[in-house]
Amino acid sequence: MTGPELWHELGQQLRVDAVRASAEAGSGHPTSSMSAADLAAVLLAEHFRYDIQNPKSPANDRLIFSKGHASPLVYGLFRAAGAISEEEFMTYRELGSRLQGHPTPVLPWVDVATGSLGQGLPIGVGLALAGKKLDRLPFRVWVICGDSEMAEGSMWEAIEHAAFYELDNLTAIIDVNRLGQRGETMHGWDLGYYSGRLRSCGWNAIEIDGHDVEQIDAAYREAESTTGRPTAIVAKTLKGKGYSKVEDQEGWHGKAVAEEGVEELGGIRNIRVDVKQPEAGERHRFEPAPTEWPRYELGSVVATRKAYGEALAALGGERGDVVALDGEVSNSTYAEIFRDAHPERYFEMYIAEQQMVAAAVGMQVLGWKPFASTFAAFMTRAYDFVRMAAVSRATIKLCGSHAGVSIGEDGPSQMGLEDLASFRAVNGSTVLYPCDGNQTAKLVRAMADLEGISFMRTTRGATSVIYDADEAFPIGGAKIVRDGEDVTLIGAGITLHEALKAADALGEDGVSARVIDLYSVKPIDVETLREAADATQRRIVVAEDHWAEGGIGEAVLSALAGEELSFVHLAVRELPGSGKPEELLAAAGIDADHIAQAARQLVQAEAVAR
């Protein structure tokens, strides 16, 4: 069997398998799989180039199911390609199975987790950008999208960027099955709406009947031969296609359908597809060209955001696998220093933070080490992408500048005040918050080798260099910057400097303060904190330029859970306005005066207040 007959039969097999797997599991999305089955069948049998035995091969095409709920279709493809056995196929959605409810990279043929709609295409843009500009290999990126998810703005960020960067190696296959979860989409089967919007963005758009395998094949050929712009295939399909009880019916989203569908679909098939091998090819490598690593003189001043940019540029000289992305604020985050040093490895993502993080996720699939930066406040825009990156077990490095009230006049909309809380609550994350230039540089270097999501918070204003350029800052460590016996002051970033000033003032009063620099907020240095509590009569003051919830204060309490302490937590508790940085630190009660005052009260208290 070959050609259209094969494609059709394979499509039917994929439908049957979607029905079988979800019937066995008692849940899942067979109907959403059935609409896209022919689109997937023709792709697998005829166009997709992939070495199943070597999923990490740089030459492989990439396939992303942006509509991740169609996981029975994903797994059906893997079965048809011989990657997974019938036995494993039928473990769909069981505890411990690699075949989870939505695809994740627990399976080696899945590059990224999907299931939060609107993410697959932006990640595909990252893969396609890498293919063009970094790897420089002719692989293609295929993304199967749902029509419902076209309402997500992130899809249109991707569409705009793909056209701007002329990603003709990217094909979006839009499965217009008309029906969302709870009813019809905004545009139903109005294919012209989708193709019109896509064309207005500069895409090639092809409208087809998504169940006509010859039309599908022709559209894929056109996509493969179109240069200078990406192609979208806008395919009219039927949800639940092939099983009359559910076909094009509302009320069947995300529900297992009865095994009786298998019969109507012509029964179980066991077609095995030999997926075409990719063209062999070596990925491009950027040669290291080490430059001097930034070193800052003790006592000089430099903003940690500036040190981030300088260190990142130096890192890029040392390592050819480091790339940088920024959200149109590279002159604020100082990613521009990297851009100027390594323009071929810098990606301007404009004001599209979701696309920026998604592109980083795509690039890391191929082994690149992406560093993406914007204001810490605007990282909130991409929080769902960060969350999903953790499910993808992606390794990306994020930098949020302009943390806290210390930015000053720009006001609360620009102040990152929830970044520590939100990034701490990302599975497997590392959260770093340097206070000086040399520490920043060392931590940037360390980030390059970290697994998972790492986040660095930088400060807008210049701060004093307090560490020697050769000092080491292990991830998970903390520094005792000043020794003392009466009270421990804990800060990080801007508040570390306030804590040091407070310690000076306390010293004049005869109070001996230990100062701890908690530059590694997660993982946290439990031992250093315990020793400090023991050494300073269990008196601790934490000051942080962040809301009171989920940041440094709670990280410390969690590390010392259950220990008896005289504990004061200074944090931002009221909505700030504009003002000078020092005015705003004072107004928030997190400056040196407030820290010293809190410490004095702890020391003066006769008994531990409850």
Place this chain on the structure above:
Amino acid sequence: MTGPELWHELGQQLRVDAVRASAEAGSGHPTSSMSAADLAAVLLAEHFRYDIQNPKSPANDRLIFSKGHASPLVYGLFRAAGAISEEEFMTYRELGSRLQGHPTPVLPWVDVATGSLGQGLPIGVGLALAGKKLDRLPFRVWVICGDSEMAEGSMWEAIEHAAFYELDNLTAIIDVNRLGQRGETMHGWDLGYYSGRLRSCGWNAIEIDGHDVEQIDAAYREAESTTGRPTAIVAKTLKGKGYSKVEDQEGWHGKAVAEEGVEELGGIRNIRVDVKQPEAGERHRFEPAPTEWPRYELGSVVATRKAYGEALAALGGERGDVVALDGEVSNSTYAEIFRDAHPERYFEMYIAEQQMVAAAVGMQVLGWKPFASTFAAFMTRAYDFVRMAAVSRATIKLCGSHAGVSIGEDGPSQMGLEDLASFRAVNGSTVLYPCDGNQTAKLVRAMADLEGISFMRTTRGATSVIYDADEAFPIGGAKIVRDGEDVTLIGAGITLHEALKAADALGEDGVSARVIDLYSVKPIDVETLREAADATQRRIVVAEDHWAEGGIGEAVLSALAGEELSFVHLAVRELPGSGKPEELLAAAGIDADHIAQAARQLVQAEAVAR
């Protein structure tokens, strides 16, 4: 002076004022204000209808600066309209001034804070939807947008929804000044790109010279007379227009320019505009039609998500000001129960969570009480909008369903596991997590009267009703569900039921466990927690279906900061997969067995382990 001469002179005044204010402050965005000055001048002088003395008048037009960094222009308009004095005008960006770096509702003429780009237009969609469907008044919504922010996907969510809902009362004014923060935008002065995209979405789009006041006036007239679809005015402008040193130059974004610009612009003017009064009009009110409040039998089972929907529908019967929005999952969140009861007050936002939250923010400006729902996991998509809503001092109610691993088979992409952390770290927020139907219903009712951002977390599976329908659940309270003396077990939502089962098992072993239902995660009931620690030998076990960071465990530690405790924190620490709910609770170590085991170890320990 009238007509074009007035408009031109007013434009110059607004430029001069932008230069003056930011020169005085030493920071700010004069050049971004100067590009939009003529667009703003013609609007204020000729088209905008607004009672400056009564900014909350329901008849007023609404003006949103989506490009919030152009705040000197916003404040210049207020000065020209006589709302603020010259003296106050010159306090721009000072500590305590109402004229912050980016506009916030500290000023009564500012409806919502802007400054995170891409939010003003989606909020405008909310205002325009309310104008059409709720207030039913002829006011117009004008949104001044930057060209850079058109890269944000959220703008295109807004554009799609505005066309779908035929919001001809909405006008987007796009200030295409070509230059972003660090250089040119993707499309420069390609007005056709923007208007083509807008038209493909169903908008009326008009391309004009944004410094030709007569063209501007004509475009506004066309917008006012266009029916059935929104209008966008795509205006070619010059950043820094009117001052040759900075006009159309790179490197001047967000920088004060010298006072010498004032001279070139023709000096200080003091034009005072009498803004046209709006047509008088009474807003539509929905008559209350109370229905029976949901009551669940003790011992019956109901999912809290279902109780949310039923209570919301009942609340909508009691109060005509309650409205609901959902992100295309209303049959999962059960917002559909409200939709069916009150279709006129229900808004389908499709899979566009940013637009959903933004619409809620817009509606609350006009006094409506919006409840917006989606999966808790997907609330992360709108986190920047929630953050900014807090800066806006907006009152919105959000519900995230499908919390935690207890959802089961769908897998980690669908599990809200960071929602408590992220919502706790929102300024002034309330975070609620009910465990049974009656509690849910009471808390939904309480949410209606809460100020600020409130978030309710609901559970997918059905849980036993443990509270009487008449039980009270004050915000900031906690319930002692079971008394005991040996150990305190703290849970909420799904883990409260696990804690109860654990208490039963412990009782069989002769261990007397107190069980606390921490339904109000923020604010938290410090007193009840302290009493519990005192009454149960300071032994506490917290179990939560959430990551370990920033959730219930840390909230408890924060409430009991510094108290000596024997504390065990059971939370989700490894990435879950698919499985049955009870399997996943066990795998995460947060089920009854793990809680009982942790409690036994605490009780058996001779000394408090450090």
